[in-house]
Amino acid sequence: MSSMEPVDRAASPRIRVDVETAFVAEQSDPVKTRYVFSYTITIRNEGSTPARLLTRHWIITDANGKVQEVRGDGVVGEQPYLKPGQGFRYSAAAMIETPVGVMQGSYQMIAEDGRSFDAPIAPFRLAIPGVLH
Numbered sequence: 001m002s003s004m005e006p007v008d009r010a011a012s013p014r015i016r017v018d019v020e021t022a023f024v025a026e027q028s029d030p031v032k033t034r035y036v037f038s039y040t041i042t043i044r045n046e047g048s049t050p051a052r053l054l055t056r057h058w059i060i061t062d063a064n065g066k067v068q069e070v071r072g073d074g075v076v077g078e079q080p081y082l083k084p085g086q087g088f089r090y091s092a093a094a095m096i097e098t099p100v101g102v103m104q105g106s107y108q109m110i111a112e113d114g115r116s117f118d119a120p121i122a123p124f125r126l127a128i129p130g131v132l133h
Helices: none
Strands: 015-023 035-045 051-062 067-073 087-096 100-111 116-127
Touching: 015 100, 015 116, 035 100, 035 116, 051 087, 051 116, 087 100
Parallel strands: none
Antiparallel strands: 015 035, 035 087, 051 067, 051 100, 100 116
16 A cells, blocks of 8 residues: 555544553562552543454563563453444453563454454553652
């Protein structure tokens, strides 16, 4: 496709991903270098094409540079189908060995017309409150 051709942006899938995180003190044990963080994800279809979330890919990096990669089907046992304007919210948790870390990744999606695409998840911080200034 040349750059001169018009692109119908309204028809292309647009998935927005918002994240909230929290430190889970009662499941963490700093003596054993175990830090648990919950995260709540809101996935919203801001495009004009319905799409289904098929798989997820996470990259979790702690402050020591240790990387965990997680791949799997769906999220919390589901493969949500999102019509335009619809959202899906779920919560999960991650465990790292340091009080601060970063998560990022993507959801592999398929639009109703059969096109596969990735919905990126921008890096977000996992941190015990008060550790970062």
